[in-house]
Amino acid sequence: xxxxxxxxxxxxxxxxxxxxxxxxxxxxxxxxxxAGSLFMLAPVLMLVQMSTVPDAxxxxxxxxxxxxxxxxxxxxxxxxxxxxFSGKNTGLAMFINSMILxxxxxxxKIVVALMAAYAIVYFRMRFATLAFxxxxxxxxxxxxxxxxxSYEITQKLGLLNTYTGMILPLIASATATFFFRQFxxxxxxxxxxxxxxxxxxxxxxxxxxxxxxxxxxIAAIFIIMFVYGWNQYLWPTC
Amino acid sequence: xPTVKRAAxxxxxLPIMLLLPQLxxxxxxxxxxxxxxxxxxxxxxxxxxxxxxxxxxxxYLRLFRSAEYMRTAWFTLFFTVMVTxxxxxxxxxxxxxxxxxxRGARTYRTLLMWVYAIAPPVAGFITLILFNQRWGPLTNFxxxxxxxxxxxxSPFDTGFAMILASVWKQIPINFIFFLSGLQSIPxxxxxxxxxxxRSGREPLLAGDLSPAGTDRLFPPHHQHHLxxxxxxRDHRHDRAQQPRKQSGYACLQGLCRRIPRAGYRRLLxxxxxxxxxxxxxxxxxxxxxxxxxxxxxxxxx
Numbered sequence: 247x248x249x250x251x252x253x254x255x256x257x258x259x260x261x262x263x264x265x266x267x268x269x270x271x272x273x274x275x276x277x278x279x280x281a282g283s284l285f286m287l288a289p290v291l292m293l294v295q296m297s298t299v300p301d302a303x304x305x306x307x308x309x310x311x312x313x314x315x316x317x318x319x320x321x322x323x324x325x326x327x328x329x330x331f332s333g334k335n336t337g338l339a340m341f342i343n344s345m346i347l348x349x350x351x352x353x354x355k356i357v358v359a360l361m362a363a364y365a366i367v368y369f370r371m372r373f374a375t376l377a378f379x380x381x382x383x384x385x386x387x388x389x390x391x392x393x394x395x396s397y398e399i400t401q402k403l404g405l406l407n408t409y410t411g412m413i414l415p416l417i418a419s420a421t422a423t424f425f426f427r428q429f430x431x432x433x434x435x436x437x438x439x440x441x442x443x444x445x446x447x448x449x450x451x452x453x454x455x456x457x458x459x460x461x462x463x464i465a466a467i468f469i470i471m472f473v474y475g476w477n478q479y480l481w482p483t484c
Numbered sequence: 485x486p487t488v489k490r491a492a493x494x495x496x497x498l499p500i501m502l503l504l505p506q507l508x509x510x511x512x513x514x515x516x517x518x519x520x521x522x523x524x525x526x527x528x529x530x531x532x533x534x535x536x537x538x539x540x541x542x543x544y545l546r547l548f549r550s551a552e553y554m555r556t557a558w559f560t561l562f563f564t565v566m567v568t569x570x571x572x573x574x575x576x577x578x579x580x581x582x583x584x585x586x587r588g589a590r591t592y593r594t595l596l597m598w599v600y601a602i603a604p605p606v607a608g609f610i611t612l613i614l615f616n617q618r619w620g621p622l623t624n625f626x627x628x629x630x631x632x633x634x635x636x637x638s639p640f641d642t643g644f645a646m647i648l649a650s651v652w653k654q655i656p657i658n659f660i661f662f663l664s665g666l667q668s669i670p671x672x673x674x675x676x677x678x679x680x681x682r683s684g685r686e687p688l689l690a691g692d693l694s695p696a697g698t699d700r701l702f703p704p705h706h707q708h709h710l711x712x713x714x715x716x717r718d719h720r721h722d723r724a725q726q727p728r729k730q731s732g733y734a735c736l737q738g739l740c741r742r743i744p745r746a747g748y749r750r751l752l753x754x755x756x757x758x759x760x761x762x763x764x765x766x767x768x769x770x771x772x773x774x775x776x777x778x779x780x781x782x783x784x785x
Contacts, residue, residue, distance in 0.1 A: 282578045283595040308619030365502035370492045395517035418513035448493040
């Protein structure tokens with residue numbers, strides 16, 4: 247953030263009598279932040295410590311402060327070891343599956359949502375409001391509620407055991423469309439006016455002005471959606 | 485706010501083509517299964533799949549008369565309220581402090597956001613370890629105070645552990661939203677609030693909370709609003725030599741009220757300065773006394 251030019255004279259004019267109280271406050275701020283960081287980090291560090299000792303020891307004594315030498319062999323077991331009969335179901339395979347699901351879901355959802363939001367906001371259409379509400383109602387019923395019929399339909403379409411069948415039903419929700427619609431509405435009207443005066447068509451306006459403008463928005467939604475897809479456990483296990 | 489741009493395009497087929505993928509996915513994977521789910525809620529399914537009998541609202545009546553279901557539903561409500569309250573409160577406190585300190589600010593931010601990358605089942609696994617009956621660190625810790633912690637046996641202890649784990653998992657997301665909201669508050673507003681009250685309490689309650697709060701609800705809309713605020717701030721620049729006594733919130737309100745008068749032309753100019761496209765001769769001149777930098781739209785959020 248750029249500094250407001252006012253800050254320089256103000257800082258110079260500020261009385262110095264409060265310096266001592268201010269430094270106490272700083273120490274207090276840091277104490278709170280350190281406590282918060284410890285609260286957030288300690289459980290994760292505990293998990294890392296547990297991964298360095300043999301599992302028999304964990305079963306006996308639980309987490310401790312001792313750093314063992316088993317980290318790499320434990321990691322190897324977790325990534326390449328398999329507990330299934332076929333031996334194909336390793337940690338690495340699951341990791342790749344999660345990656346495909348997360349990326350496919352995030353990218354697919356953003357592309358579909360960008361197009362839909364653009365159509366709703368920037369075109370004069372007869373059924374724009376109806377389309378918006380049709381999309382918006384999907385927020386009411388999450389996938390968990392309609393999971394049995396969703397599975398049935400995926401099976402009818404022959405999409406079981408495919409990545410498409412895993413990704414497509416997850417895309418059917420409106421969060422991203424709604425976010426993009428809100429963002430497009432806040433983009434200044436003059437941009438589309440200027441573009442039309444310069445005879446830019448709708449497609450050119452979309453790719454040359456709107457998409458570059460919403461880059462940060464796309465990045466933020468990508469992260470949220472990717473984590474959402476990565477953390478899906480219920481639907482893919484169906 | 486209008487729901488369609490004034491200068492909208494008039495193409496007939498393009499919007500339909502644009503809407504088609506979203507609508508077809510929604511119809512196949514949302515409306516169809518949702519309709520089937522609603523329909524089947526009025527039928528009693530044969531356990532071996534040999535047909536179904538229509539039972540009207542019996543399924544619903546049984547659900548709402550079941551004491552167990554009502555207990556579960558009430559606990560869900562209680563759980564949600566507790567997690568929301570504590571995760572918002574702690575995240576707000578940490579965000580305000582992380583915004584206030586200068587030394588080590590980046591480190592704190594990274595450490596506090598880190599847990600966002602941890603999957604919920606892993607958080608549950610960590611909780612089970614922490615509250616293990618035999619050697620769980622937190623079980624031992626509470627044991628020091630004479631609290632015999634029993635996850636899975638005592639309802640209160642189990643609820644406590646669940647809420648603790650969910651709050652832990654929720655804090656980073658709230659922290660990120662709060663911090664981005666706080667950081668986009670112009671320094672001038674903080675300073676105005678500090679002139680009023682040096683204790684640091686009021687800026688949090690009056691000046692900081694309102695924009696950060698809207699940011700949590702509506703990040704995208706808020707960006708526009710902040711962009712305008714920032715702009716009017718520059719506009720106000722010459723008058724600021726004699727700062728008036730105003731609380732942070734009043735100051736923000738005053739700025740917002742000036743937006744329509746400052747005009748959207750200025751906003752447009754700010755956008756032109758952001759993507760570097762307006763560097764040609766058609767670029768609007770930057771008013772004297774203002775740096776080009778201060779007119780740029782922040783895109784790093």
